[in-house]
Amino acid sequence: MLAQDSDALLQRCASTELEALKLSRYPALQKLRNKSEEAIQNRIKVNKALRTSADEIVTIPVVVHVIHSEEGNPIGGQGNANISDDQIQSQIDVLNEDYSNTSGYKGFYTDSLGVDTGIRFKLVTVVRTFNEKTQFSPITDADELAAISPAWLTNRYLNIWVCRLSDRYLGTSQFPVVTEINELTTGLSNEAEKAVDALTDGVIIDFRYFGRNSPAITSAVYNLGRTTTHEVGHWLGLIHIWGDRNCGTDHCADTPTAFTKNETTDISCTPVFSDCRGVTTRNMIENYMDYSPDACMSVFTNDQKERMHAVLQLSPRRAKLVEYSKISGDNLLVELYPNPVSDQLTANIYTPNYQIFTVNVFDQRGHRIVSDAVNLNYLDVNKFPSGLYFYKVSSGGQTITKRFVVR
Ligand SMILES: [Zn+2]
Structure with a gap:
């Protein structure tokens, strides 16, 4: 046929x-x-x-x-x-x-x-x-x-x-x-x-x-x-x-x-x-x-x-x-390393149902340094003044904030 x-x-x-x-x-x-x-x-x-x-x-x-x-x-x-x-x-x-x-x-x-x-x-x-x-x-x-x-x-x-x-x-x-x-x-x-x-x-x-x-x-x-x-x-x-x-x-x-x-x-x-x-x-x-x-x-x-x-x-x-894919489940997971960091910060981020994520970074005084970056896995901190920072990740209705130190 x-x-x-x-x-x-x-x-x-x-x-x-x-x-x-x-x-x-x-x-x-x-x-x-x-x-x-x-x-x-x-x-x-x-x-x-x-x-x-x-x-x-x-x-x-x-x-x-x-x-x-x-x-x-x-x-x-x-x-x-x-x-x-x-x-x-x-x-x-x-x-x-x-x-x-x-x-x-x-x-x-x-x-x-x-x-x-x-x-x-x-x-x-x-x-x-x-x-x-x-x-x-x-x-x-x-x-x-x-x-x-x-x-x-x-x-x-x-x-x-x-x-x-x-x-x-x-x-x-x-x-x-x-x-x-x-x-x-x-x-x-x-x-x-x-x-x-x-x-x-x-x-x-x-x-x-x-x-x-x-x-x-x-x-x-x-x-x-x-x-x-x-x-x-x-x-x-x-x-x-x-x-x-x-x-x-x-x-x-x-x-x-x-x-x-x-x-x-x-x-x-x-x-x-x-x-x-x-x-x-x-x-x-x-x-x-x-x-x-x-x-x-x-x-x-x-x-x-x-x-x-x-x-x-x-x-x-x-x-x-x-x-x-193996780690992605119902919960948002965030790992940052190295910490303290002086050069490049790496973020391992596992999101609920494989969704994208957004990242906001704040300094100690609450000033936003990075705004709504999508799928940001690497952050160059060379120009950051030393001190404490906050890495805030949002995905699928969940939010996690992790601290990191720049030295
Ligand atoms: Zn073919």
Whole structure:
């Protein structure tokens, strides 16, 4: 069964093109990618050796940026990039179903190889912004989208920009930066981190393929929200199952080698076979990291799960996100260090329900030195006269004030 011709012209994913552009701008990145792959493989081995019980569930807080050009800001309806809250929530539901292996579709591999990845998603907020530009390139406009609707801290949230994309692409994603374990402690400001702009870290999805069961979704092939499942897979370090070259590797042994992508409008999920190095195998067209129609996708494998968790541990921004996510509960927590301080004060702040926080700083006489700074984690106190100060944090209706001393 073939879907409409218009679906045949669509291009599932621009992440490979985005990565190629990055590599051409920052040739040094290739060496880092090779080192990253080694680090990931080593970490997977260590994790397998150490594991004694089931994985903890990791919850990823999500901020959705909706960028539209609808005068008067109407919400929802066909052709409107200013999509409804229902459509946005449906995408979060799809992510949770797909990453927990509770999708309704029973594919060829579902029983034996589909796993619960142990990764979940929680919608924190939707940021809606009007902009006159009607469409964006998934390859070259990430900076522009991030300028129109700035990312919430990319080491605390998964940022998803939803807009109308040009060139018939459905979506794209920025691959994570991964470092050696011993570099984690050096923080976020290494050269590679600078090269790969932290401000654009996230995924970009065309509004017509985001979520399910909405009048804005008109494709018969890409209609169940799997574009975002796929792009978030890249954001977590997964590679296309054909390895982006004929009979290439995705570094996951339990996804069979595939000659190329399954880019088709055949929504009956007809089996596809590959001949690679003299061996004939059935492609895992059910894998979320193939290009198959949404209805044919249902599988993340165990090796993909192991890879995503290794990346969550090794990528400095992802690791920080997980750390915050685990501690965030119902209560606001604030830690300041060092204290006394003479140079830079660091604030570890955990907020209720992953919300943003504001910071006000007062001196001993009650004069406000910093006003309503959002998500302020570092404070340069070099120019502060020595003495006692108050660091007041507010989030989700709660407030905590901590003292610190500048000497
Ligand atoms: Zn892709």
